[in-house]
Amino acid sequence: MSGGAGFIGSHLVDALRARGIHVTVLDDFSSGHLENLSAHEDDVKIIRGSVTDAGTCADAVADCDLVFHLASRVSVVESLERPELYRSICQDGTRCMLEAAEAAGVRRLVHAGSCSVYGDAPPPISEDAPTSPTSPYAAAKLRAEELCRAFARENRLETACPRFFNVYGPRQRADSPYAGVIAIFASMAARGEAPVIFGSGEQTRDFIHVSDVVGGLLQAAIAHEVGDGRAINLGSERPTSILELASLLGCDPPRHEPARKGEIMHSQADASLAKHLLGFRCLVDLKSGLKDRALTGSSDA
Numbered sequence: 001m002s003g004g005a006g007f008i009g010s011h012l013v014d015a016l017r018a019r020g021i022h023v024t025v026l027d028d029f030s031s032g033h034l035e036n037l038s039a040h041e042d043d044v045k046i047i048r049g050s051v052t053d054a055g056t057c058a059d060a061v062a063d064c065d066l067v068f069h070l071a072s073r074v075s076v077v078e079s080l081e082r083p084e085l086y087r088s089i090c091q092d093g094t095r096c097m098l099e100a101a102e103a104a105g106v107r108r109l110v111h112a113g114s115c116s117v118y119g120d121a122p123p124p125i126s127e128d129a130p131t132s133p134t135s136p137y138a139a140a141k142l143r144a145e146e147l148c149r150a151f152a153r154e155n156r157l158e159t160a161c162p163r164f165f166n167v168y169g170p171r172q173r174a175d176s177p178y179a180g181v182i183a184i185f186a187s188m189a190a191r192g193e194a195p196v197i198f199g200s201g202e203q204t205r206d207f208i209h210v211s212d213v214v215g216g217l218l219q220a221a222i223a224h225e226v227g228d229g230r231a232i233n234l235g236s237e238r239p240t241s242i243l244e245l246a247s248l249l250g251c252d253p254p255r256h257e258p259a260r261k262g263e264i265m266h267s268q269a270d271a272s273l274a275k276h277l278l279g280f281r282c283l284v285d286l287k288s289g290l291k292d293r294a295l296t297g298s299s300d301a
């Protein structure tokens with residue numbers, strides 16, 4: 001697995017190990033942390049390196065039946081400042097992982113896609129909605145998916161491309177300017193600080209708990225019909241405004257700053273395809289998920 005020391009990747013490692021599956025993690029630890037894998041010190045092989053290095057990818061996928069490819073930089077804002085970095089990690093890195101997986105005879109590669117590829121498509125958003133990336137991050141994630149589909153089309157490797165909406169849960173870090181809004185707000189609420197909202201706060205997001213995303217990823221690895229690289233939305237199908245989120249978290253009245261460039265207004269998944277093909281179910285509703293004390297910004301669950 002690439003990106004296994006990160007927020008979502010480390011939860012996937014937990015789920016795979018709980019099923020007795022051997023795991024190798026390839027991560028450059030640019031945003032991932034060793035403590036996310038502390039429960040697996042003795043039972044997970046860790047390779048420190050980049051997905052943009054072909055030799056490192058080959059080492060990481062050797063003897064693997066399945067590859068989850070989650071390594072990426074994940075910030076829309078940073079991607080506007082460093083588009084080349086995003087292109088390199090998402091496109092070159094995904095190509096390296098695909099080629100290494102093909103050469104090693106891997107059965108399937110599951111790529112972590114993003115709902116950002118839809119841009120400002122009107123909600124609810126199904127996979128049929130036209131893609132319209134509004135940032136270098138979204139554009140790079142879309143090209144990475146297209147590479148996955150090309151490998152499947154050419155019968156080089158099965159690929160699956162789940163597209164996550166806004167994922168939250170324990171281990172999502174709040175101590176970076178690029179962290180997810182829930183981790184940041186939860187941490188501010190715990191400190192009694194007023195949250196900063198960019199724009200009016202009426203923008204909506206589809207928040208999905210990390211355990212539900214992990215469930216979808218595990219299904220995407222085995223479901224028969226999805227090995228052709230098709231996109232599959234993983235979202236809760238419920239829109240929540242940023243103002244509503246701040247209130248649910250018990251934040252102080254927010255401070256508003258100008259809207260950020262590249263930020264989309266509304267996002268809400270139509271996850272019918274995932275329900276149909278993956279048997280996907282969203283088991284954690286937002287109110288219950290937000291009660292988790294581990295959301296307050298620590299990297300430990």
Ligand SMILES: NC(=O)c1ccc[n+]([C@@H]2O[C@H](COP(=O)([O-])OP(=O)(O)OC[C@H]3O[C@@H](n4cnc5c(N)ncnc54)[C@H](O)[C@@H]3O)[C@@H](O)[C@H]2O)c1
Nearest residue numbers: 003005006007008027028029030031032050051071072167
């Ligand atoms: N968090 C979300 O809401 C969300 C939504 C849509 C898609 N995704 C996708 O899910 C995946 C995981 O995201 P996350 O939220 O867990 O972020 P994260 O930053 O916690 O995890 C990313 C991991 O990739 C590693 N990494 C980055 N560049 C690398 C490189 N060149 N080589 C090897 N490892 C590298 C990081 O160190 C980190 O461990 C990403 O592909 C992201 O695009 C996340």
